[in-house]
Amino acid sequence: MDAITFPNGPITMAGDLHLPGDIDRTARHAAVVVVHPGGGVKEQAAGLYAARLAEQGFVALAFDASYQGDSGGEPHHLEDPYARVDDVRAAVDHLQTLDFVDPERIGALGICAGGGYAVNAAMTDYRIKALTTVSAVNIGTSFRRGWYGADSDAAAVPTLRAVAQQRTAEASQGAEPAYLPYVPAEPDENTPRDLVEAGEYYLTPRAAHPNAKNKLLFTKSVSRIFTFDAFHMVEDLLTQPLLVVAGSEAGSLWMSTELHGRARTAKRLRVVEGGTHMDFYDVPKYLDQAVAEAVPFYEEHLAARPAGRD
Template sequence: MEAITFPNGPISMAGHLHLPTGFDPQGSYAALVVVHPGGGVKEQTAGLYARRMAEQGFVTLSFDASHQGESGGEPHFLEDPSARVEDVRASVDHLQTLDYVDAERIGVLGICAGGAYGVNATMTDHRIKAVTMVSGLNIGTAYRQGWFGSDPDAAAVPTLEAAARQRTAEAKGAETAYIPYVPWELDDTTPRDMVEAHDYYLTPRAQHPNAQNKKLFARSISRIFAFDAFHLAEDLLTQPILMVAGSEAGSLWHSTGLHARVRGPKKLVVVEGGTHMDFYDVPKYVERAVAEATPFFREHLAAEGDRG
């Protein structure tokens, strides 16, 4: 693994480049951009998948989102979906500058919100030839409709009103307000997936100093609530897609809903017993996702002479 930086317009992106075992700098490799969840950093689940897929023969690039982790961009801790999608495109830019990467054999693997960001980037950047979404979460839809998708979009209005008031207050000199990605405090009403997210991000299980469990309140909320990663997926997502999710995940509806909409090559794998967070680092579930993603990418990122 090599720590690198690469440009994303005026922002310097921090990444980890993973090379396959037996790497030959004179070779020509398929490559994957690995996109971390909202609130995560490259050292967590994205790095785990990047390492595992490099072991399968792919050049992989995991990175910190702009405005987050070790990457540049101010204000820091901002979750801007449009910027997150542009991060994926900038990662493709960088991979295409590497002599040992075949520019026609680049795919994306994303986890949670990173999976949906990867899908959106794939829809609008056809340099990406295939995409895998693991425990996918369409962040805008999830914030508007709730973790289980049971709320109407209009339920978002009070939160947007509060965000507007906070932004006005900050414009007049108030201190910046932050809200967490996952709850600091748990009670009997906390969804199981959020209890497990608390355990992942806020305990030694995967806690990292660059993932501080916060985002700018007024600045992020208005961007997130207006975003729909799957808008126009029926027409724009023509590249093959693999979706892997757990049968017990409260977020499963994001994957099943997208699968129903996609008209192009698609595969949905629902793993019995799996929760949303199981696919972050639980070996049984990570290995299942890797076992599905490996042949998928080998088929759809095959060299020209190897395609059937």
């Protein structure tokens, strides 16, 4: 694994480039951009998937989102969906500069919110030839409608009013910037199971990392997230082959099934029995199954330039 940096406009991105152990640098290889969840960093789930893909012969790039982790951009702890999508494009840019990567054989794999960002990037960047989502989350829809998707979009209005009040306090009253947690530090009986497990992942030695601080800049992040729809126009603009992997017990499953149902390209939905949302981050049984689905998918669709729709 090589620690690298690459440009994204004025921002310097930090990444880990995972390479097959026996890589022939005189040949051109298929590559996969791996997009981390909201609140995550490259050393967590994204790095695990990148390492597994490299073991199977792919060049795989995991990176920290702009404004997060070791990547540049200020203010830090900003979750900007539009920047996150552009990060994916910048990662493809970098892979295409590498002599040992075939620029026509680049795929993407996104986990959780990274899945939604990867979908949105693929819809407007056809250099991405094949796409996999794992425990996909459409972050804007999830923030507006709740983890289970039970609320209406109008449920976002009180939060947006709070954003407006906080912006006023920061702009004219000298208030300190406010932050939200990505995952609840003190869950209660009303906390969805997946988010309880997210706390167990991010906030304990299981996967805690000093660059994943469970902080989301309130005003600047929420106003961007709430109007974002990762799947907007997916019916018409997503032309690449699509693999959707999710657990049968995940509260987020509805977002994966919605994506699969709406996409009109060559597609496959793999629902793994018994899996929760967080199981696919690092639990070997589920991580192995997701990789086992993704590897032949990429071997098929990155072996030569995909034709697109069936």
